[in-house]
Amino acid sequence: MKSLFAIMMIACAICFVSFTPASNPLHVDGKLVVHGHGKRACTFEVVVKGDDKVLANAKIDTSGHFKLSFTPAGEKYFDFFYIDSHHAADTIFLRSYTEFESDQLEETFYTYKGIVRVDEDDHVICPKCKKSDTVSALEGLPGYYYCADDRIKF
Numbered sequence: 469m470k471s472l473f474a475i476m477m478i479a480c481a482i483c484f485v486s487f488t489p490a491s492n493p494l495h496v497d498g499k500l501v502v503h504g505h506g507k508r509a510c511t512f513e514v515v516v517k518g519d520d521k522v523l524a525n526a527k528i529d530t531s532g533h534f535k536l537s538f539t540p541a542g543e544k545y546f547d548f549f550y551i552d553s554h555h556a557a558d559t560i561f562l563r564s565y566t567e568f569e570s571d572q573l574e575e576t577f578y579t580y581k582g583i584v585r586v587d588e589d590d591h592v593i594c595p596k597c598k599k600s601d602t603v604s605a606l607e608g609l610p611g612y613y614y615c616a617d618d619r620i621k622f
Contacts, residue, residue, distance in 0.1 A: 492571045493539045499532045500550055503580035508606040518543030526553060560612070561620040564596050584613065595622055
């Protein structure tokens with residue numbers, strides 16, 4: 469009888485410890501300001517990844533607006549990227565968050581890549597990890613860089 473009670477208590481404790489409370493969904497109302505595409509007919513998409521898993525994506529309308537929603541589930545970081553139909557294989561890094569102040573986020577992102585931060589030795593600094601030692605220029609995409617540590621293009 470005591471062993472049955474102990475087994476039931478252990479089972480209840482395991483259930484209680486493994487239960488993860490649901491989080492509120494995050495609603496993003498955003499805009500993507502596109503530069504340098506001239507007269508090319510491109511379509512854009514915004515993608516959010518949490519701990520390298522795609523959590524949500526949204527098409528950008530003709531005025532640059534998008535809306536997306538996702539429910540955080542314990543991810544350590546949330547990275548926003550854009551995809552340009554002209555470079556469809558590339559997801560280009562926009563911004564990273566580790567937390568949100570509320571369940572409503574209004575954000576404007578820019579695709580312009582003319583301003584990059586550099587260290588004292590004129591090496592480009594990754595906007596996510598803030599290091600320069602693993603950043604290299606991308607061939608075929610002038611003005612864009614790759615961080616090997618974070619595996620992002622920016």
